[in-house]
Amino acid sequence: MIDLGNLIEEIQNKELFGRSISTWILSLIILIIGVFLARFFSHLVWKWSKKRLDKHGQDLFKKIIYYFVIIIFVMMALNNLGVEFSGLLVAGGVLGIVLGFASQTVVSNLISGIFMYFDKPLKIGDYVVIEDISGVVTEIDILSTRIRTWEGNLIRIPNEKLFNSIIENRVSNEVRRIELGVGIAYREEMDKAITVIKKVVDDHRYVLVEPAPLIFVNALGDSSVNLVIKAWAPNDYAYQTQISLLKLIKQALDKEGIEIPFPQRDIWIRKK
Amino acid sequence: MFDIKKFDIEINRKEEKYIYKRNGIEKVVFGEKIIFDLFPIISSGISNYLELKLKNPLVIASSSKIKLKITAPYDIEARALKRKEWISIETINIQKEKYTLYGPVESGVLCRYFESEFGEKKDKAILNLKIENQTKEWQEIKKIVFPANFHLSYDKKVYYPSLELTLNALGLTISKSEAVKGLKIERFIKDLGVQKKYTMVWGY
Numbered sequence: 239m240i241d242l243g244n245l246i247e248e249i250q251n252k253e254l255f256g257r258s259i260s261t262w263i264l265s266l267i268i269l270i271i272g273v274f275l276a277r278f279f280s281h282l283v284w285k286w287s288k289k290r291l292d293k294h295g296q297d298l299f300k301k302i303i304y305y306f307v308i309i310i311f312v313m314m315a316l317n318n319l320g321v322e323f324s325g326l327l328v329a330g331g332v333l334g335i336v337l338g339f340a341s342q343t344v345v346s347n348l349i350s351g352i353f354m355y356f357d358k359p360l361k362i363g364d365y366v367v368i369e370d371i372s373g374v375v376t377e378i379d380i381l382s383t384r385i386r387t388w389e390g391n392l393i394r395i396p397n398e399k400l401f402n403s404i405i406e407n408r409v410s411n412e413v414r415r416i417e418l419g420v421g422i423a424y425r426e427e428m429d430k431a432i433t434v435i436k437k438v439v440d441d442h443r444y445v446l447v448e449p450a451p452l453i454f455v456n457a458l459g460d461s462s463v464n465l466v467i468k469a470w471a472p473n474d475y476a477y478q479t480q481i482s483l484l485k486l487i488k489q490a491l492d493k494e495g496i497e498i499p500f501p502q503r504d505i506w507i508r509k510k
Numbered sequence: 511m512f513d514i515k516k517f518d519i520e521i522n523r524k525e526e527k528y529i530y531k532r533n534g535i536e537k538v539v540f541g542e543k544i545i546f547d548l549f550p551i552i553s554s555g556i557s558n559y560l561e562l563k564l565k566n567p568l569v570i571a572s573s574s575k576i577k578l579k580i581t582a583p584y585d586i587e588a589r590a591l592k593r594k595e596w597i598s599i600e601t602i603n604i605q606k607e608k609y610t611l612y613g614p615v616e617s618g619v620l621c622r623y624f625e626s627e628f629g630e631k632k633d634k635a636i637l638n639l640k641i642e643n644q645t646k647e648w649q650e651i652k653k654i655v656f657p658a659n660f661h662l663s664y665d666k667k668v669y670y671p672s673l674e675l676t677l678n679a680l681g682l683t684i685s686k687s688e689a690v691k692g693l694k695i696e697r698f699i700k701d702l703g704v705q706k707k708y709t710m711v712w713g714y
Contacts, residue, residue: 412620413611447563447610447623472556472609472620 257319265315272311280304293362294378298355301380343398347381350401354378359405367406368395413446414476416469418484421462423497428455428463434494438486439469444479446470461502512548512586517602519588521546530588530599537599545591546599550635550668553585553601554622554658559708561610561621561655562637566628568651570643570677578641581634583624584668604633612655613712621655635668641675649677656684656708682714683707 252259284300291299360366364375366385373387383400385393395403408414422431432453439451451469458464467487471479491498514521520531528539530546554560562582570576583605589596610623630636643649654675663669676683685707 411615412618413615443607444609447608449611449615470611470615475556 261319265318268311268315268318272308272315275311276304276307279307294358295355297378298351298380343396344381346398347396350397351378351380351382354383354397354401360407364410365408367408368400368403371395409473412473413449413470414473415449416471416476416480416483418467418469418480418487419456420465420467420487420491421459421498422465422491423499424463426463426496428465430494431465431491431496434490434496435465435467435487438490439467439483442469442479442483442486444471444475445483446472462499512550514546514548514588517548517586517588519546519548528590530590532588532600532602535600539590539599541590541592543592547589547591548602549587549589550584550662550664551587551601552635552658552660552662552670553583553587553603555607555609557609557620557622558657558659559612559619559621559655560658561612561623561653562626563610563623563653564628564651565625568641570641570649570651572643572646572648575640575642578628578639579630580626580628580637580639581631582626582637582670583622584635584662612653612710618712619655622658630667635662635670637670638672639675640672642677644676644678651675651677651682651714653714654682654684655710655714660686677714680709680711682710684710 249259254262280300280303283303284296287296287299360375360378360383362375362378366372366375368385371385371387371393373385373393375383376386376392377384380397382394382396385395387393420431420435422428435453436451439445439453445451446469449470451467453465453467456464456466467483469479469483488498518532522529522531526540526542528541528544528546530537530539552560560583562580564580568578585604586602588599588602590599605624608623610621611618612621613619626637627634639654641651654673656673660671663671671686674685676685
Protein backbone atom coordinates (compact mmCIF):
# COMPACT_ATOMS: atom_id res chain seq x y z
CA MET A 239 0.00 0.00 0.00
CA ILE A 240 1.16 3.56 -0.77
CA ASP A 241 1.80 5.69 2.26
CA LEU A 242 0.24 9.04 1.22
CA GLY A 243 1.80 10.97 4.11
CA ASN A 244 5.29 9.80 3.19
CA LEU A 245 4.72 10.57 -0.49
CA ILE A 246 3.66 14.15 0.25
CA GLU A 247 6.63 14.60 2.56
CA GLU A 248 8.97 13.20 -0.12
CA ILE A 249 7.61 15.55 -2.77
CA GLN A 250 7.83 18.48 -0.40
CA ASN A 251 11.44 17.76 0.38
CA LYS A 252 12.42 17.35 -3.27
CA GLU A 253 14.27 20.27 -4.68
CA LEU A 254 13.79 22.19 -7.91
CA PHE A 255 16.39 24.77 -8.90
CA GLY A 256 17.73 24.73 -5.36
CA ARG A 257 14.35 25.32 -3.69
CA SER A 258 11.93 22.79 -2.19
CA ILE A 259 8.73 21.98 -4.08
CA SER A 260 6.67 23.32 -1.15
CA THR A 261 8.43 26.70 -1.46
CA TRP A 262 7.60 26.79 -5.19
CA ILE A 263 3.96 25.86 -4.47
CA LEU A 264 3.69 28.56 -1.80
CA SER A 265 5.12 31.15 -4.24
CA LEU A 266 2.62 30.04 -6.86
CA ILE A 267 -0.22 30.37 -4.35
CA ILE A 268 1.02 33.91 -3.47
CA LEU A 269 0.97 34.78 -7.18
CA ILE A 270 -2.55 33.39 -7.67
CA ILE A 271 -3.80 35.30 -4.61
CA GLY A 272 -2.02 38.37 -6.01
CA VAL A 273 -3.82 38.13 -9.35
CA PHE A 274 -7.13 37.60 -7.58
CA LEU A 275 -6.60 40.57 -5.24
CA ALA A 276 -5.33 42.78 -8.11
CA ARG A 277 -8.53 42.07 -10.02
CA PHE A 278 -10.63 42.62 -6.93
CA PHE A 279 -9.02 45.95 -5.95
CA SER A 280 -8.87 47.29 -9.51
CA HIS A 281 -12.57 46.48 -9.94
CA LEU A 282 -13.32 48.17 -6.62
CA VAL A 283 -11.38 51.26 -7.70
CA TRP A 284 -13.11 51.22 -11.11
CA LYS A 285 -16.52 51.19 -9.40
CA TRP A 286 -15.49 53.92 -6.97
CA SER A 287 -14.15 56.14 -9.75
CA LYS A 288 -17.19 55.64 -12.01
CA LYS A 289 -18.90 58.81 -10.79
CA ARG A 290 -15.73 60.69 -9.98
CA LEU A 291 -13.57 60.34 -13.09
CA ASP A 292 -14.07 60.20 -16.85
CA LYS A 293 -13.60 56.91 -18.73
CA HIS A 294 -9.96 57.64 -19.47
CA GLY A 295 -9.20 58.33 -15.79
CA GLN A 296 -11.17 55.28 -14.71
CA ASP A 297 -9.22 52.94 -17.00
CA LEU A 298 -5.88 54.49 -16.07
CA PHE A 299 -6.56 54.35 -12.33
CA LYS A 300 -7.78 50.75 -12.60
CA LYS A 301 -4.65 49.62 -14.44
CA ILE A 302 -2.29 51.43 -12.05
CA ILE A 303 -3.90 49.66 -9.06
CA TYR A 304 -3.87 46.31 -10.90
CA TYR A 305 -0.15 46.45 -11.75
CA PHE A 306 0.76 47.88 -8.34
CA VAL A 307 -0.84 44.91 -6.51
CA ILE A 308 0.67 42.45 -9.01
CA ILE A 309 4.18 43.90 -8.49
CA ILE A 310 3.83 43.63 -4.67
CA PHE A 311 2.76 39.99 -4.88
CA VAL A 312 5.48 39.11 -7.42
CA MET A 313 8.00 40.57 -5.01
CA MET A 314 6.49 38.57 -2.14
CA ALA A 315 6.64 35.37 -4.22
CA LEU A 316 10.25 36.04 -5.19
CA ASN A 317 11.08 36.83 -1.57
CA ASN A 318 9.58 33.50 -0.57
CA LEU A 319 11.94 31.85 -3.07
CA GLY A 320 14.83 33.50 -1.28
CA VAL A 321 15.48 36.35 -3.68
CA GLU A 322 16.92 39.24 -1.69
CA PHE A 323 15.87 42.59 -3.10
CA SER A 324 18.52 44.49 -1.18
CA GLY A 325 21.08 42.19 -2.76
CA LEU A 326 19.49 42.66 -6.14
CA LEU A 327 19.74 46.39 -5.81
CA VAL A 328 23.46 46.19 -5.12
CA ALA A 329 24.38 43.38 -7.46
CA GLY A 330 21.87 43.99 -10.16
CA GLY A 331 23.69 46.86 -11.79
CA VAL A 332 24.25 45.09 -15.07
CA LEU A 333 20.82 43.48 -15.01
CA GLY A 334 19.32 46.85 -14.18
CA ILE A 335 21.00 48.46 -17.17
CA VAL A 336 19.82 45.65 -19.46
CA LEU A 337 16.26 45.83 -18.09
CA GLY A 338 16.40 49.61 -18.18
CA PHE A 339 17.27 49.65 -21.87
CA ALA A 340 14.68 46.98 -22.65
CA SER A 341 11.88 48.73 -20.81
CA GLN A 342 12.83 52.27 -21.82
CA THR A 343 10.06 52.53 -24.43
CA VAL A 344 7.49 50.88 -22.19
CA VAL A 345 8.25 53.21 -19.28
CA SER A 346 8.32 56.20 -21.59
CA ASN A 347 4.88 55.26 -22.99
CA LEU A 348 3.58 54.68 -19.48
CA ILE A 349 4.79 58.04 -18.18
CA SER A 350 3.49 59.80 -21.31
CA GLY A 351 0.13 58.11 -20.70
CA ILE A 352 0.03 59.44 -17.12
CA PHE A 353 1.05 62.94 -18.24
CA MET A 354 -1.60 62.86 -20.94
CA TYR A 355 -4.23 62.00 -18.37
CA PHE A 356 -3.54 65.25 -16.52
CA ASP A 357 -2.91 67.30 -19.67
CA LYS A 358 -6.09 65.98 -21.34
CA PRO A 359 -5.34 66.92 -24.96
CA LEU A 360 -8.02 64.43 -26.07
CA LYS A 361 -10.68 62.15 -24.68
CA ILE A 362 -12.64 59.13 -25.90
CA GLY A 363 -15.03 60.12 -28.68
CA ASP A 364 -13.07 63.21 -29.75
CA TYR A 365 -12.46 63.90 -33.42
CA VAL A 366 -8.73 64.52 -33.68
CA VAL A 367 -6.07 65.11 -36.30
CA ILE A 368 -2.62 63.85 -35.30
CA GLU A 369 -0.05 64.58 -37.97
CA ASP A 370 -1.51 62.82 -41.03
CA ILE A 371 -4.01 60.68 -39.09
CA SER A 372 -7.54 61.86 -38.52
CA GLY A 373 -10.39 60.04 -36.82
CA VAL A 374 -12.21 59.39 -33.58
CA VAL A 375 -10.45 58.38 -30.36
CA THR A 376 -11.83 55.00 -29.33
CA GLU A 377 -9.50 54.00 -26.50
CA ILE A 378 -6.85 55.66 -24.35
CA ASP A 379 -4.75 52.99 -22.72
CA ILE A 380 -1.88 53.20 -20.30
CA LEU A 381 0.65 52.52 -23.08
CA SER A 382 -1.12 53.49 -26.29
CA THR A 383 -4.10 55.30 -27.78
CA ARG A 384 -6.37 53.89 -30.45
CA ILE A 385 -7.96 55.95 -33.18
CA ARG A 386 -10.60 54.83 -35.66
CA THR A 387 -10.04 56.61 -38.93
CA TRP A 388 -12.92 57.80 -41.11
CA GLU A 389 -12.24 54.79 -43.36
CA GLY A 390 -12.91 52.52 -40.36
CA ASN A 391 -9.29 51.46 -39.80
CA LEU A 392 -7.97 51.16 -36.28
CA ILE A 393 -4.66 52.91 -35.60
CA ARG A 394 -2.64 52.38 -32.45
CA ILE A 395 -0.36 55.23 -31.49
CA PRO A 396 2.15 54.71 -28.66
CA ASN A 397 1.57 57.32 -25.96
CA GLU A 398 5.14 58.58 -26.15
CA LYS A 399 4.71 59.42 -29.85
CA LEU A 400 1.31 60.93 -29.20
CA PHE A 401 2.64 63.05 -26.34
CA ASN A 402 5.30 64.52 -28.61
CA SER A 403 2.95 65.07 -31.57
CA ILE A 404 0.91 68.08 -32.56
CA ILE A 405 -2.67 67.14 -31.67
CA GLU A 406 -5.50 69.01 -33.32
CA ASN A 407 -8.66 68.38 -31.33
CA ARG A 408 -11.59 69.38 -33.51
CA VAL A 409 -14.25 68.99 -30.84
CA SER A 410 -12.68 70.58 -27.78
CA ASN A 411 -15.02 73.57 -28.20
CA GLU A 412 -18.78 73.58 -28.75
CA VAL A 413 -18.43 75.36 -32.07
CA ARG A 414 -16.12 75.22 -35.07
CA ARG A 415 -15.48 77.48 -38.01
CA ILE A 416 -16.00 76.18 -41.51
CA GLU A 417 -14.52 77.76 -44.59
CA LEU A 418 -15.76 77.63 -48.17
CA GLY A 419 -14.50 79.16 -51.38
CA VAL A 420 -16.56 80.21 -54.40
CA GLY A 421 -15.33 81.82 -57.62
CA ILE A 422 -17.57 84.13 -59.67
CA ALA A 423 -17.01 85.40 -63.19
CA TYR A 424 -15.26 88.77 -63.60
CA ARG A 425 -18.27 90.28 -65.31
CA GLU A 426 -20.57 89.58 -62.33
CA GLU A 427 -21.32 92.13 -59.62
CA MET A 428 -19.36 91.21 -56.52
CA ASP A 429 -21.77 92.90 -54.09
CA LYS A 430 -24.76 91.11 -55.58
CA ALA A 431 -23.00 87.75 -55.27
CA ILE A 432 -22.06 88.51 -51.66
CA THR A 433 -25.68 89.46 -50.87
CA VAL A 434 -26.99 86.22 -52.41
CA ILE A 435 -24.47 84.12 -50.50
CA LYS A 436 -25.11 86.02 -47.25
CA LYS A 437 -28.82 85.22 -47.45
CA VAL A 438 -28.09 81.51 -47.87
CA VAL A 439 -25.64 81.57 -44.97
CA ASP A 440 -27.99 83.55 -42.68
CA ASP A 441 -30.93 81.29 -43.48
CA HIS A 442 -29.03 78.10 -42.69
CA ARG A 443 -30.25 76.50 -39.47
CA TYR A 444 -26.80 75.65 -38.13
CA VAL A 445 -24.80 78.71 -39.13
CA LEU A 446 -24.40 80.63 -35.88
CA VAL A 447 -25.60 84.20 -35.50
CA GLU A 448 -22.61 84.89 -33.25
CA PRO A 449 -19.71 84.72 -34.08
CA ALA A 450 -21.06 86.32 -37.21
CA PRO A 451 -20.24 84.76 -40.58
CA LEU A 452 -17.80 86.53 -42.89
CA ILE A 453 -18.07 86.74 -46.69
CA PHE A 454 -15.44 88.66 -48.61
CA VAL A 455 -13.37 88.79 -51.80
CA ASN A 456 -10.26 86.83 -51.06
CA ALA A 457 -8.37 86.99 -54.36
CA LEU A 458 -8.59 88.01 -57.98
CA GLY A 459 -7.84 84.63 -59.51
CA ASP A 460 -6.79 83.61 -63.01
CA SER A 461 -10.33 82.84 -64.09
CA SER A 462 -12.58 84.15 -61.31
CA VAL A 463 -13.10 86.59 -58.49
CA ASN A 464 -12.64 84.34 -55.47
CA LEU A 465 -14.98 84.75 -52.53
CA VAL A 466 -14.42 83.20 -49.14
CA ILE A 467 -17.17 82.27 -46.68
CA LYS A 468 -16.19 81.78 -43.05
CA ALA A 469 -19.01 80.66 -40.80
CA TRP A 470 -19.28 79.08 -37.36
CA ALA A 471 -21.42 76.01 -36.69
CA PRO A 472 -22.08 73.68 -33.74
CA ASN A 473 -19.30 71.13 -33.68
CA ASP A 474 -21.51 68.09 -34.20
CA TYR A 475 -23.15 69.70 -37.24
CA ALA A 476 -20.13 71.45 -38.78
CA TYR A 477 -19.46 68.84 -41.44
CA GLN A 478 -23.07 68.56 -42.62
CA THR A 479 -23.34 72.37 -42.58
CA GLN A 480 -20.29 72.63 -44.83
CA ILE A 481 -21.70 70.09 -47.28
CA SER A 482 -25.18 71.61 -47.44
CA LEU A 483 -23.96 75.24 -47.61
CA LEU A 484 -21.87 74.60 -50.70
CA LYS A 485 -24.84 73.03 -52.47
CA LEU A 486 -27.25 75.79 -51.40
CA ILE A 487 -24.81 78.54 -52.47
CA LYS A 488 -24.42 76.97 -55.94
CA GLN A 489 -28.22 76.72 -56.29
CA ALA A 490 -28.72 80.33 -55.15
CA LEU A 491 -26.05 81.67 -57.52
CA ASP A 492 -27.55 79.67 -60.41
CA LYS A 493 -31.00 81.06 -59.58
CA GLU A 494 -29.69 84.62 -59.69
CA GLY A 495 -27.82 83.92 -62.93
CA ILE A 496 -24.41 84.53 -61.37
CA GLU A 497 -21.80 82.54 -63.26
CA ILE A 498 -19.25 80.31 -61.59
CA PRO A 499 -16.64 80.14 -64.38
CA PHE A 500 -14.46 77.31 -65.61
CA PRO A 501 -10.70 77.90 -65.70
CA GLN A 502 -10.00 80.09 -68.75
CA ARG A 503 -7.04 81.09 -70.89
CA ASP A 504 -7.04 83.94 -73.41
CA ILE A 505 -4.81 83.02 -76.33
CA TRP A 506 -3.41 85.82 -78.46
CA ILE A 507 -2.09 84.81 -81.88
CA ARG A 508 0.62 87.13 -83.09
CA LYS A 509 0.25 88.15 -86.74
CA LYS A 510 3.45 88.13 -88.77
CA MET B 511 -55.78 75.12 -28.13
CA PHE B 512 -53.86 73.74 -31.08
CA ASP B 513 -55.69 72.30 -34.03
CA ILE B 514 -54.18 69.17 -35.54
CA LYS B 515 -55.56 70.07 -38.99
CA LYS B 516 -53.79 73.45 -38.92
CA PHE B 517 -50.47 71.63 -38.89
CA ASP B 518 -51.40 69.27 -41.77
CA ILE B 519 -51.34 66.29 -39.44
CA GLU B 520 -53.22 63.26 -40.64
CA ILE B 521 -54.05 60.41 -38.29
CA ASN B 522 -55.61 57.24 -39.65
CA ARG B 523 -56.72 54.23 -37.68
CA LYS B 524 -56.21 50.77 -39.15
CA GLU B 525 -57.28 47.89 -36.91
CA GLU B 526 -55.08 47.99 -33.82
CA LYS B 527 -52.68 50.67 -35.10
CA TYR B 528 -52.70 54.42 -35.75
CA ILE B 529 -50.77 56.00 -38.59
CA TYR B 530 -49.46 59.52 -37.96
CA LYS B 531 -48.51 61.49 -41.09
CA ARG B 532 -47.12 64.99 -41.58
CA ASN B 533 -44.84 66.45 -44.24
CA GLY B 534 -43.57 63.07 -45.35
CA ILE B 535 -43.04 61.88 -41.76
CA GLU B 536 -44.96 58.71 -41.04
CA LYS B 537 -45.11 56.93 -37.70
CA VAL B 538 -47.09 53.86 -36.75
CA VAL B 539 -48.43 53.75 -33.19
CA PHE B 540 -49.80 50.48 -31.83
CA GLY B 541 -52.33 50.34 -29.02
CA GLU B 542 -55.95 50.96 -28.11
CA LYS B 543 -57.74 54.12 -26.92
CA ILE B 544 -54.85 56.34 -27.92
CA ILE B 545 -55.35 60.11 -28.19
CA PHE B 546 -53.14 62.39 -30.26
CA ASP B 547 -52.75 65.97 -29.09
CA LEU B 548 -50.49 68.99 -29.48
CA PHE B 549 -48.69 70.83 -26.70
CA PRO B 550 -46.47 73.93 -26.66
CA ILE B 551 -42.93 73.24 -25.49
CA ILE B 552 -39.82 75.27 -24.99
CA SER B 553 -37.55 73.76 -27.57
CA SER B 554 -33.94 74.58 -27.20
CA GLY B 555 -33.16 72.20 -30.08
CA ILE B 556 -29.59 70.92 -30.05
CA SER B 557 -28.67 73.19 -27.15
CA ASN B 558 -29.65 73.45 -23.48
CA TYR B 559 -29.85 77.24 -23.44
CA LEU B 560 -31.91 80.03 -24.95
CA GLU B 561 -30.63 83.43 -25.97
CA LEU B 562 -33.32 86.07 -26.39
CA LYS B 563 -31.86 89.02 -28.25
CA LEU B 564 -33.96 92.11 -27.58
CA LYS B 565 -34.93 93.77 -30.84
CA ASN B 566 -34.82 97.08 -29.03
CA PRO B 567 -32.25 97.19 -26.23
CA LEU B 568 -33.60 97.98 -22.78
CA VAL B 569 -32.07 100.74 -20.68
CA ILE B 570 -32.70 100.73 -16.95
CA ALA B 571 -31.80 103.39 -14.39
CA SER B 572 -29.65 102.65 -11.34
CA SER B 573 -31.31 101.13 -8.25
CA SER B 574 -34.63 100.63 -9.97
CA LYS B 575 -37.08 97.78 -10.57
CA ILE B 576 -39.28 97.24 -13.59
CA LYS B 577 -41.76 94.66 -14.88
CA LEU B 578 -42.32 93.95 -18.54
CA LYS B 579 -43.39 91.33 -21.08
CA ILE B 580 -41.37 90.13 -24.00
CA THR B 581 -42.00 87.57 -26.73
CA ALA B 582 -40.28 84.19 -26.62
CA PRO B 583 -40.20 81.15 -28.90
CA TYR B 584 -42.10 77.93 -28.48
CA ASP B 585 -42.51 74.81 -30.54
CA ILE B 586 -45.31 72.29 -30.77
CA GLU B 587 -44.93 68.72 -29.67
CA ALA B 588 -47.27 66.10 -31.10
CA ARG B 589 -47.90 63.42 -28.50
CA ALA B 590 -49.65 60.09 -28.37
CA LEU B 591 -51.40 59.71 -25.01
CA LYS B 592 -52.92 56.77 -23.19
CA ARG B 593 -54.40 57.80 -19.86
CA LYS B 594 -51.57 59.74 -18.15
CA GLU B 595 -48.79 58.10 -20.14
CA TRP B 596 -47.57 59.71 -23.32
CA ILE B 597 -44.81 59.66 -25.90
CA SER B 598 -43.50 62.42 -28.12
CA ILE B 599 -44.22 61.72 -31.79
CA GLU B 600 -42.74 64.83 -33.36
CA THR B 601 -41.60 68.37 -32.59
CA ILE B 602 -42.93 70.99 -34.98
CA ASN B 603 -40.94 74.22 -35.19
CA ILE B 604 -43.12 77.32 -35.04
CA GLN B 605 -40.20 79.71 -35.08
CA LYS B 606 -37.16 79.51 -37.29
CA GLU B 607 -34.45 77.40 -35.73
CA LYS B 608 -31.23 79.39 -35.31
CA TYR B 609 -28.34 79.11 -32.92
CA THR B 610 -25.70 81.37 -31.48
CA LEU B 611 -22.72 81.19 -29.18
CA TYR B 612 -22.83 83.13 -25.95
CA GLY B 613 -19.32 83.83 -24.69
CA PRO B 614 -15.88 83.07 -26.08
CA VAL B 615 -15.24 80.22 -28.50
CA GLU B 616 -13.25 78.15 -26.00
CA SER B 617 -15.72 78.34 -23.11
CA GLY B 618 -19.00 79.85 -24.36
CA VAL B 619 -22.38 78.13 -24.41
CA LEU B 620 -24.35 77.20 -27.48
CA CYS B 621 -27.86 78.68 -27.37
CA ARG B 622 -31.02 78.57 -29.44
CA TYR B 623 -31.39 82.11 -30.79
CA PHE B 624 -34.53 84.19 -30.91
CA GLU B 625 -35.20 87.88 -31.45
CA SER B 626 -37.63 89.12 -28.78
CA GLU B 627 -39.91 92.12 -28.89
CA PHE B 628 -41.63 93.99 -26.10
CA GLY B 629 -45.26 93.08 -25.49
CA GLU B 630 -47.28 90.22 -26.98
CA LYS B 631 -47.26 88.93 -30.56
CA LYS B 632 -49.21 86.27 -32.40
CA ASP B 633 -47.64 82.81 -32.44
CA LYS B 634 -45.12 83.82 -29.80
CA ALA B 635 -45.02 82.87 -26.13
CA ILE B 636 -45.17 85.47 -23.37
CA LEU B 637 -42.29 85.89 -20.97
CA ASN B 638 -42.81 88.10 -17.94
CA LEU B 639 -39.66 89.71 -16.61
CA LYS B 640 -38.94 91.40 -13.31
CA ILE B 641 -35.73 93.36 -13.65
CA GLU B 642 -33.83 94.90 -10.79
CA ASN B 643 -30.78 97.04 -11.34
CA GLN B 644 -28.80 96.86 -8.09
CA THR B 645 -25.82 98.72 -9.50
CA LYS B 646 -25.25 102.43 -9.12
CA GLU B 647 -25.11 102.98 -12.85
CA TRP B 648 -27.48 102.96 -15.78
CA GLN B 649 -27.52 99.56 -17.50
CA GLU B 650 -28.37 98.49 -21.01
CA ILE B 651 -29.68 94.98 -21.67
CA LYS B 652 -29.41 93.69 -25.25
CA LYS B 653 -29.94 89.99 -24.63
CA ILE B 654 -30.79 87.46 -21.96
CA VAL B 655 -29.44 83.93 -21.77
CA PHE B 656 -30.85 81.19 -19.55
CA PRO B 657 -31.03 77.39 -19.31
CA ALA B 658 -34.16 76.05 -20.98
CA ASN B 659 -35.03 73.51 -18.31
CA PHE B 660 -38.63 74.28 -17.44
CA HIS B 661 -42.24 73.76 -18.54
CA LEU B 662 -44.46 76.13 -20.45
CA SER B 663 -48.08 76.69 -19.54
CA TYR B 664 -51.00 77.81 -21.67
CA ASP B 665 -54.61 78.88 -21.87
CA LYS B 666 -55.37 80.89 -25.00
CA LYS B 667 -51.75 81.99 -25.06
CA VAL B 668 -48.49 80.30 -24.24
CA TYR B 669 -46.55 81.42 -21.17
CA TYR B 670 -43.03 80.99 -19.91
CA PRO B 671 -42.52 80.95 -16.14
CA SER B 672 -41.68 84.48 -14.99
CA LEU B 673 -38.01 85.25 -14.79
CA GLU B 674 -36.24 87.52 -12.32
CA LEU B 675 -33.27 89.40 -13.68
CA THR B 676 -30.85 90.91 -11.21
CA LEU B 677 -28.13 93.25 -12.35
CA ASN B 678 -25.19 93.49 -9.98
CA ALA B 679 -21.41 93.59 -10.00
CA LEU B 680 -21.22 89.93 -11.09
CA GLY B 681 -23.30 90.45 -14.21
CA LEU B 682 -26.91 89.69 -15.02
CA THR B 683 -28.33 86.83 -12.96
CA ILE B 684 -31.47 85.10 -14.20
CA SER B 685 -33.62 82.96 -11.95
CA LYS B 686 -37.08 81.46 -12.21
CA SER B 687 -39.87 83.26 -10.43
CA GLU B 688 -43.32 81.89 -9.48
CA ALA B 689 -45.34 79.71 -11.85
CA VAL B 690 -47.72 81.42 -14.22
CA LYS B 691 -51.39 81.01 -14.99
CA GLY B 692 -52.81 78.48 -17.40
CA LEU B 693 -52.35 74.76 -17.69
CA LYS B 694 -49.03 73.38 -16.68
CA ILE B 695 -47.73 70.97 -19.25
CA GLU B 696 -46.49 67.72 -17.90
CA ARG B 697 -43.30 66.98 -19.63
CA PHE B 698 -40.25 64.92 -18.88
CA ILE B 699 -37.58 67.40 -17.97
CA LYS B 700 -34.27 66.20 -19.26
CA ASP B 701 -31.35 66.31 -16.88
CA LEU B 702 -29.72 69.19 -18.66
CA GLY B 703 -26.86 69.51 -16.26
CA VAL B 704 -27.40 73.24 -16.00
CA GLN B 705 -27.96 75.27 -12.88
CA LYS B 706 -31.29 76.87 -11.93
CA LYS B 707 -29.73 80.31 -11.66
CA TYR B 708 -27.64 81.54 -14.51
CA THR B 709 -25.29 84.50 -14.41
CA MET B 710 -24.42 86.11 -17.71
CA VAL B 711 -20.76 86.89 -17.20
CA TRP B 712 -19.91 87.60 -20.83
CA GLY B 713 -22.06 90.66 -21.27
CA TYR B 714 -25.75 91.31 -21.69
